[in-house]
Amino acid sequence: MIFLITSLLVSIIAASTPLMLAATGELIAEKAGVLNLGVEGMMLVGAVTGFVVTHLTGSTTLGIFAAILAGAGMALIFSVLTLTVLANQIATGLALTLFGKGFSSLLGRNYVGVAGPTLPKLDIPVLSTIPFFGPVLFGHDALIYLSFAILIGTAWFLYRSHAGLILRAVGDSHAAAHALGYPVIRIRYAATLFGGGMAGLAGVYMSLSYSPMWAEDMVAGRGWIALALVVFAAWRPFWLFVGAYLFGGIMYLSLYVQGLGIPVPSALVSALPYLGTILVLVLISRDRRRIRMNQPASLGQSFHATA
Amino acid sequence: MDRRQFHKILGAGLISASLPSLLRPAFADGPLQVGFVYLGPVGDFGWTYQHNVGCQQAQAHFGDKVKTTYVENVPESPDSEHVIADLAAKGNKLIFTTSFGYMNYTLKVAKQYPDVFFEHCTGYMRDKNVSTYNIRFYEGRFVQGVIAGKLTKSGLVGYIGSIPVPEVVQGMNAFLLGMRSVNPTAKLKFIMINSWYDPGKEGDATKALIDQGCDIITQHTDSPTPLQTAKGRGVKAFGEATDMTKFAPDTQLTADVNDWGGYYIKRIQDVLDGKWASTDTWGGFDSGMLSMAAFANMPDDVKALAGQAVADIRSGKNKVFVGPLTDQSGKLQLPAGQVMDDGTLSGLQWLVEGVEGKLS
Numbered sequence: 001m002i003f004l005i006t007s008l009l010v011s012i013i014a015a016s017t018p019l020m021l022a023a024t025g026e027l028i029a030e031k032a033g034v035l036n037l038g039v040e041g042m043m044l045v046g047a048v049t050g051f052v053v054t055h056l057t058g059s060t061t062l063g064i065f066a067a068i069l070a071g072a073g074m075a076l077i078f079s080v081l082t083l084t085v086l087a088n089q090i091a092t093g094l095a096l097t098l099f100g101k102g103f104s105s106l107l108g109r110n111y112v113g114v115a116g117p118t119l120p121k122l123d124i125p126v127l128s129t130i131p132f133f134g135p136v137l138f139g140h141d142a143l144i145y146l147s148f149a150i151l152i153g154t155a156w157f158l159y160r161s162h163a164g165l166i167l168r169a170v171g172d173s174h175a176a177a178h179a180l181g182y183p184v185i186r187i188r189y190a191a192t193l194f195g196g197g198m199a200g201l202a203g204v205y206m207s208l209s210y211s212p213m214w215a216e217d218m219v220a221g222r223g224w225i226a227l228a229l230v231v232f233a234a235w236r237p238f239w240l241f242v243g244a245y246l247f248g249g250i251m252y253l254s255l256y257v258q259g260l261g262i263p264v265p266s267a268l269v270s271a272l273p274y275l276g277t278i279l280v281l282v283l284i285s286r287d288r289r290r291i292r293m294n295q296p297a298s299l300g301q302s303f304h305a306t307a
Numbered sequence: 308m309d310r311r312q313f314h315k316i317l318g319a320g321l322i323s324a325s326l327p328s329l330l331r332p333a334f335a336d337g338p339l340q341v342g343f344v345y346l347g348p349v350g351d352f353g354w355t356y357q358h359n360v361g362c363q364q365a366q367a368h369f370g371d372k373v374k375t376t377y378v379e380n381v382p383e384s385p386d387s388e389h390v391i392a393d394l395a396a397k398g399n400k401l402i403f404t405t406s407f408g409y410m411n412y413t414l415k416v417a418k419q420y421p422d423v424f425f426e427h428c429t430g431y432m433r434d435k436n437v438s439t440y441n442i443r444f445y446e447g448r449f450v451q452g453v454i455a456g457k458l459t460k461s462g463l464v465g466y467i468g469s470i471p472v473p474e475v476v477q478g479m480n481a482f483l484l485g486m487r488s489v490n491p492t493a494k495l496k497f498i499m500i501n502s503w504y505d506p507g508k509e510g511d512a513t514k515a516l517i518d519q520g521c522d523i524i525t526q527h528t529d530s531p532t533p534l535q536t537a538k539g540r541g542v543k544a545f546g547e548a549t550d551m552t553k554f555a556p557d558t559q560l561t562a563d564v565n566d567w568g569g570y571y572i573k574r575i576q577d578v579l580d581g582k583w584a585s586t587d588t589w590g591g592f593d594s595g596m597l598s599m600a601a602f603a604n605m606p607d608d609v610k611a612l613a614g615q616a617v618a619d620i621r622s623g624k625n626k627v628f629v630g631p632l633t634d635q636s637g638k639l640q641l642p643a644g645q646v647m648d649d650g651t652l653s654g655l656q657w658l659v660e661g662v663e664g665k666l667s
Contacts, residue, residue, distance in 0.1 A: 004518060011514045015507075105348075113352025115531075115554045118539075211506035211532040213554075216348060218506055255508070256515040259465070259498045263665035266470070266499035 002132050008256070009136045013144060014210055016248025018043070018202040018219075021147050022226035023233075023240050024154050025198025029075075030230055031158060032191035033171035035300040037093025038078055039199050040223025041100020046071040046200025047207040048108040051116055051214040060119050064143070064204050071200020072193045074100060079192045083185050086302045101217060108214045119143065119209040143205045150198070155237035167191060171296030174303040184303050199223065225277075232281030235294040243281055250276040339401070341365070341575055342394035343377040344387065346406040351504070353529035353548045354565075355379065358405045358428075361567030368572050372579065383408025388415060395420040401578050403571070404428065413437060424583050426574060429474075431653070433585050440570060443591035444474060445481035446620050447563030448525075449627050450599055451545050452485020453616045454560055455523045456493050457609045458543065459486075465516030466497040467509060467526040467533050471666045473655045475499075475527050480659045481627055482525060485616065487661060495662045496521055506532040517542055523560075534558055543604060550600035561613070562600040569595045589649065592621040628652060633660045 022039050029036050036042075049070035054063030078096050081087040119141040122128075128138040158164040167187060170177045174184045202222075207214050225247060233239035251273040258264055285291060343362050347355035359377065366375045376399065381387050387409050394402050395416060403426045404413045410430040417425045417437045425437040433439055455464045466482060468475050479497060486493045496519060498512040509528050513536040516524060524544040526533040531554040537544035538555040546552070546562025570588065577583040590596035599617060602610040619625040630641035634657045641647055658666060 007514070007518045011511065011518070015511060109348075109350065112348055112350035113356065113531075118535075206507065211510045211530070212535055213506060213531065215351075215504070215506050215530060220505055220507060222507075251508075252511050252515065255498050255500070255512045256518065258664065259496055259512075259515045259519050261496070261664040266468075266501040269499075270501045 006132050006135050008252075010139065012245065012249045012252050013136075013140065014248075015252045016245045017144050017147050018205050018210060018222055019226050019229060019247055020151060020241060020244035021143070021202035021205060022199045022223060023229045023244055024147070024151050024237070025195035025202075026227060026230045027235060027237065027240060028154060028158075028167070028198075029191045029195035030299055031171045031235060031296055032167050032188050033174060033296050033298040033301065033303075034079075034082070034188050034192050034195075035089050035093065036075065036078055036096070036192060036195055037090060037227065038074065038096025038100060039195075039227050040219055040221070041097035041104075042071045042074040042196050042199035043203035043206070043219045043223045044100045044104035044217070045074050045107070046203030047218060048104040048111070048203075048214055049200070050204030051207040052107065052111055054117055054208060055111065055114065058117065060117060060208055063208060064201065067200040067204030068197040069200070071203065072197040075192045075196020075199075078196070079189050082302065083188050083192070086304060089300050089302070097223070105216045108216065111214045112216065114214070116208070116212050116214065118212040119205075141209050143201070143209060146201075147205075151237055151241055158237070168296070171298055174298045174301070178303070178305055184305070188303070199226075202226070225274075229277075229281075232278070232285055234285045234291045235296065239281075239284060242284075243277060246280055247273050247277040338372055338374040339369075339575065339579060340397070340399040341373055341375045342397075342399035342402040343375065344381050344390055344394070344402070344404045344406075344409060345377055345379040346381065346383065346408075347379065347504070347529075349377070349379050351529065352531065352551070353504075355405070357549050357565040358403075358567055361569075361571045362403075364568030365571040365575055368568075369575060369579075373575055381409075385412070388412040391416045391425075392419065395423045400424065401426070401575060401583075424578060433587060435585055438574075438585050438587065440588040440590075442565055442596045443589055444563060444565075444597065445477040445627060446591040447597055447599060448478040448481040449485035449620065449625075450613055450616045451525055451561070451563070452482040452487075453489055454602070454605060454609055454613050455482070455525070455545075456486035456488070456490035457612060458560070458605060459490070459493055459523050461520050461522045462490070462493045463520045464493065464495050464523045464525070465513070465519075465521030466495055467512045467516070467524065467528055468497050468499040469503045469528050470501060471499055471656075473653055476655045476658065476666070477652065478527050479662055480655070483659050483661045484627065484632075489612065493661075497662065497664055500528060502528070504529045506530040509533050510536040513537055513544075514540070531555070546600060552600065552603070557604060559600070560604055561602050564598045564600055566596050566598055589653075592617055593623070634658060635660055635662065635665070 046067040050063040050067030053066035054060050081092045082089045121141050124138045128134045170184050170187045178184045229243040233243045254269045254272040345355045349359040362375050378390050381390050401424045405428045407429045413425050413427045417434050427439050429441045430439045483495045500508045500512050510532040513533040517540050524537045526547050531551045534544045534551055534555045538558040543560050546559050548565050550562050552559050602613050626646045628647035630645040631643040632641040634640050
């Protein structure tokens with residue numbers, strides 16, 4: 001029984017990590033007032049770049065850095081278009097996803113069906129041999145720990161640091177922040193690039209650890225889930241964690257239940273994670289006052305300094 | 308069409324205007340153009356990859372006499388009709404459409420091009436100039452079952468299904484029958500992931516089956532992820548459609564390998580000889596369309612047993628779906644001594660007793 005729960009938890013952690021990584025990045029971008037719908041495309045480009053670089057150099061570390069840079073590079077395209085030449089954020093974000101899909105297929109053309117290296121597990125000596133707690137807490141690869149470290153760091157940054165306060169101010173009222181002398185556009189650039197880098201990291205987690213290979217469109221909609229999680233969690237880091245693990249958990253458990261022989265149509269199983277996550281997150285975010293308090297007031301609006 | 312081809316045709320057109328008598332024999336002696344329509348990228352390392360291997364074998368076999376062209380990533384939508392019609396319009400005389408979803412579009416284009424021959428893979432509708440062809444994939448599943456039945460310690464084997472269509476149902480039943488032929492108490496558990504290709508879900512389904520006590524995994528989906536996940540958990544597994552050894556050399560027991568090349572060569576030869584006729588081909592081990600990758604990671608006696616199973620099916624001694632067969636509810640579906648006919652087999656929608664879980 002203990003063994004069963006252990007392996008269930010380990011599998012759920014693996015399924016949830018890409019969602020949490022990408023959603024954390026998008027949270028920062030949205031808190032600064034930038035709505036980037038290109039998460040899916042940035043994840044795909046990150047996944048393929050990380051896989052290819054790891055394959056060429058043999059180093060997963062280099063692959064991870066390359067993926068972060070690739071994701072940030074995609075975000076830079078988005079930033080130039082929306083922040084400098086003031087294109088519409090929603091249209092540009094959608095275009096970025098479509099571009100990312102095609103571009104990642106092009107980059108990965110010669111790497112489909114190539115056996116790739118896998119991210120090593122950190123297996124901390126002594127600790128990872130403790131029954132139950134060992135495998136659940138200490139038997140993962142580095143990116144899983146990193147996903148928690150970054151989420152906690154993000155929460156601290158947003159609500160406990162001066163810089164975070166400025167970032168939230170830019171997202172809530174860019175005109176006021178500008179009047180106070182803060183460089184609105186530069187802060188938004190930084191936040192969007194961070195979001196892109198995190199999407200790249202989420203992508204490379206998929207191509208090096210979750211299903212270690214490159215396949216066209218392998219992110220399979222997880223970028224959209226990450227976007228939805230940010231909104232449903234009402235821009236609060238803790239609920240982001242809950243949402244990501246809820247979705248990952250239902251995704252895995254719905255397959256698990258089918259294996260137990262309970263007759264569920266496989267089409268319904270595919271829809272369950274979406275239904276379940278929407279239901280629970282609607283329940284936790286039904287407090288309108290809290291949403292209004294947390295939603296960045298200038299979200300999705302272009303900023304043009306008039307004075 | 309690239310520019311060089313265009314110039315060639317343009318040049319040919321100019322010559323034909325002035326010297327019609329010289330041109331016609333030149334065209335008749337030109338290579339036979341053969342087109343292929345693929346569902347995935349040629350690098351999917353599964354279904355489409357194997358079709359393209361067959362295409363390349365045919366090209367190498369015929370050399371200058373044949374010119375093959377393929378179009379990859381063609382969705383099973385009305386778009387495919389344009390692709391097929393385009394290939395026909397460009398002078399391809401034989402066109403292979405390699406996925407089930409192209410069926411209606413192939414038939415429609417075939418009506419517009421009565422002097423072009425069409426071959427539709429895995430379909431069931433034919434016409435004067437449309438043939439169908441498929442592989443008896445279930446024969447390979449039986450052999451996998453024999454191996455799994457011998458090797459399983461927990462008596463429970465996991466099957467990652469895609470969509471519960473007859474081909475997958477045949478596969479699960481044949482696997483169970485193979486397993487039961489050497490291990491009368493072994494059971495099969497399955498998970499349908501509702502997709503032919505979703506590496507993330509395939510991996511998760513593998514983990515779920517292993518967590519539930521399965522110690523051998525087989526897959527009816529196209530990516531190597533189940534094999535890699537099984538490797539991570541220290542469990543043995545089977546590859547799918549192509550030899551996936553390089554993804555997990557210490558994990559893959561064997562794999563069904565789809566060999567389309569022989570069939571393509573035969574059908575192209577028929578066109579060259581003027582003998583092409585509309586037929587329905589459903590080939591197994593005996594036709595050379597299906598083979599098994601090298602048996603590995605198992606003791607020699609199991610290898611011998613698996614080899615014998617292949618030989619028995621190839622010689623026709625073992626017809627796989629032979630009565631008595633009872634379904635999950637205990638109802639006798641096929642009386643003792645009878646062999647299931649191809650019509651019943653190709654519409655199979657019930658699971659043999661011993662498979663756990665319900666089709667829904």
